[in-house]
Amino acid sequence: MIICSLKKTIIVYLLCCSVPLIAQPLKLVYENHVLKTTEGNNAAMNALLMPYRVQLTDSMHKVIGFALSGMIKKQPESALGNLVADALLLMSQKKFDTPVDAALLNYGSIRSFLPKGDITVERIYEIIPFDNTAVLLPITGELLQQILNRFSEKGGCLVAGIRFTIDAEKKAVSIVIGNKPLQPLQVYTIVMPDFLANGGDGFIELRQLKYDSKNYLIRDALLDFIKLQTELGKPIDYKTENRIIYANH
Amino acid sequence: MLIINRRIFLKQSTRLASGFWAMNKATAFGPVTEEIKLTILHTNDVHGHLDPFPNDNSKMAGLGGVAARAAAIESIRSKTDNVLLFDAGDIFQGTPYFNFFKGEPDIKAMNAMGYNACTLGNHDFDAGMENLAFQLQQANFPAIVSNYDFTETPMDGKTIPYKIFHKQNMKIGVLGVGIELKGLVPKELYGKTKYLEPVAQANKTAALLKQQGCELVICLSHLGDWYYDNKISDAILAKESFGIDLVIGGHTHKLFEEPKMYKNKKGGDVIVHQAGWGGTHLGVLDYTILLKNKKKLVETHTVVIAKKTSE
Numbered sequence: 001m002i003i004c005s006l007k008k009t010i011i012v013y014l015l016c017c018s019v020p021l022i023a024q025p026l027k028l029v030y031e032n033h034v035l036k037t038t039e040g041n042n043a044a045m046n047a048l049l050m051p052y053r054v055q056l057t058d059s060m061h062k063v064i065g066f067a068l069s070g071m072i073k074k075q076p077e078s079a080l081g082n083l084v085a086d087a088l089l090l091m092s093q094k095k096f097d098t099p100v101d102a103a104l105l106n107y108g109s110i111r112s113f114l115p116k117g118d119i120t121v122e123r124i125y126e127i128i129p130f131d132n133t134a135v136l137l138p139i140t141g142e143l144l145q146q147i148l149n150r151f152s153e154k155g156g157c158l159v160a161g162i163r164f165t166i167d168a169e170k171k172a173v174s175i176v177i178g179n180k181p182l183q184p185l186q187v188y189t190i191v192m193p194d195f196l197a198n199g200g201d202g203f204i205e206l207r208q209l210k211y212d213s214k215n216y217l218i219r220d221a222l223l224d225f226i227k228l229q230t231e232l233g234k235p236i237d238y239k240t241e242n243r244i245i246y247a248n249h
Numbered sequence: 250m251l252i253i254n255r256r257i258f259l260k261q262s263t264r265l266a267s268g269f270w271a272m273n274k275a276t277a278f279g280p281v282t283e284e285i286k287l288t289i290l291h292t293n294d295v296h297g298h299l300d301p302f303p304n305d306n307s308k309m310a311g312l313g314g315v316a317a318r319a320a321a322i323e324s325i326r327s328k329t330d331n332v333l334l335f336d337a338g339d340i341f342q343g344t345p346y347f348n349f350f351k352g353e354p355d356i357k358a359m360n361a362m363g364y365n366a367c368t369l370g371n372h373d374f375d376a377g378m379e380n381l382a383f384q385l386q387q388a389n390f391p392a393i394v395s396n397y398d399f400t401e402t403p404m405d406g407k408t409i410p411y412k413i414f415h416k417q418n419m420k421i422g423v424l425g426v427g428i429e430l431k432g433l434v435p436k437e438l439y440g441k442t443k444y445l446e447p448v449a450q451a452n453k454t455a456a457l458l459k460q461q462g463c464e465l466v467i468c469l470s471h472l473g474d475w476y477y478d479n480k481i482s483d484a485i486l487a488k489e490s491f492g493i494d495l496v497i498g499g500h501t502h503k504l505f506e507e508p509k510m511y512k513n514k515k516g517g518d519v520i521v522h523q524a525g526w527g528g529t530h531l532g533v534l535d536y537t538i539l540l541k542n543k544k545k546l547v548e549t550h551t552v553v554i555a556k557k558t559s560e
């Protein structure tokens with residue numbers, strides 16, 4: 001028996017020798033090593049990071065402007081939302097060097113509030129933590145109506161250059177753009193976050209449109225806008241002004 | 250065509266003959282089996298998370314940071330000899346560090362941790378190609394991309410298509426594949442960069458690496474692990490590949506509970522793994538490779554996977 005199986009092994013072994021070995025076995029032991037500073041904190045790495053941390057903290061604590069009143073985010077419209085939308089509209093006109101009809105941002109674009117008093121860079125990072133960029137799109141009045149309808153279903157958005165009413169059916173009505181009623185066939189130049197233009201928040205129809213980008217962050221637009229106001233000696237003073245209203249309210 | 254075929258045939262027959270000789274020698278003087286241990290460490294989509302995530306009750310609270318990562322890497326290196334450390338792209342973008350320093354501390358930290366190579370992610374283009382080229386110049390490790398043609402761009406000559414690492418008596422070939430930038434990265438940020446079909450480029454490069462005697466071929470990928478549609482992914486690449494043993498993935502920010510295994514075109518096993526994002530985890534892949542006969546070219550591998558149980 002033993003001899004027999006030994007013979008078999010030898011035969012198999014010899015067979016293996018005469019044909020090229022194609023597949024070789026590997027053993028793989030894996031682990032997803034969880035990284036926690038409590039389990040290991042490299043001193044050299046902390047030393048390497050320190051000057052960057054210090055400089056970052058200094059930059060983040062820099063005061064760039066002054067807010068006359070505290071501003072929160074709210075639907076359908078808020079002072080903070082108006083500030084961000086105006087900043088995007090004005091600064092993108094400068095950046096792209098072209099007239100822009102309106103700015104549109106999803107409500108989720110802003111994540112925090114602006115307290116009364118000194119405005120720090122860090123505060124702006126808290127309000128806009130995402131690195132979305134400003135993009136310009138040519139949009140027909142017809143498509144704009146659809147987009148505003150979608151925003152109305154969600155309770156509102158951030159706008160500059162546009163006013164509208166959200167009716168009882170949660171549709172956008174009485175839309176005014178550039179102080180004129182919305183024209184379905186007219187093509188408007190709209191600035192918005194690339195997030196929306198790439199089909200985010202369910203705006204799949206926007207994905208088909210070609211947009212223009214200068215890799216200009218929405219956050220940078222807000223920072224630049226506030227710095228510009230400060231240079232002009234103006235504090236940040238924003239209120240709601242019926243850009244978006246709910247009907248029957 | 251005929252000449253090429255004959256050349257391949259000649260090469261194969263010499264290989265066969267030398268292999269046969271080696272095996273004969275082995276039976277005469279005992280087996281030349283050599284067991285090599287190789288540890289592959291990997292990260293992906295770190296996105297500027299040099300500091301740990303803040304303690305805000307989220308799932309990632311307190312995790313990550315380069316200080317913790319460096320400590321873990323140091324500890325692994327102290328215990329084992331053959332270690333390779335890779336990143337699968339999207340090193341940049343995601344914290345104020347990037348907004349202020351454009352990737353400088355990230356590359357410095359990776360230098361200090363002794364990264365062996367990285368590939369490029371779409372977000373690595375976010376501060377422009379001049380910046381990416383500048384930051385990579387400060388790196389002590391190469392950026393490996395086999396499917397971007399950077400001719401006539403500031404990135405020309407700043408990446409390499411593959412690299413061979415020598416560990417013990419083994420050659421490990423590393424290639425890299427990047428995702429299609431069109432539609433994902435603003436045009437002005439990638440300019441004239443040409444995206445080449447990744448499967449063909451990966452197979453071509455892997456074949457070259459095998460030809461040069463690499464026992465193990467690793468592909469650093471920023472394609473993403475898998476998509477609902479037929480968009481090219483690590484899963485498709487693995488199944489369409491010939492000579493790749495391991496795909497270290499990224500882009501989709503997935504923390505694989507265990508590595509995925511696919512059969513390649515030759516019926517060999519291809520492993521795909523991805524380590525989440527934000528630098529909260531370090532992927533640790535401990536390979537034991539039996540070099541039964543080094544004279545023979547290994548075309549594919551069969552892999553037995555097990556989870557690490559304890560230290």
Ligand SMILES: [Zn+2]
Nearest residue numbers: 294339372500
């Ligand atoms: Zn990513």
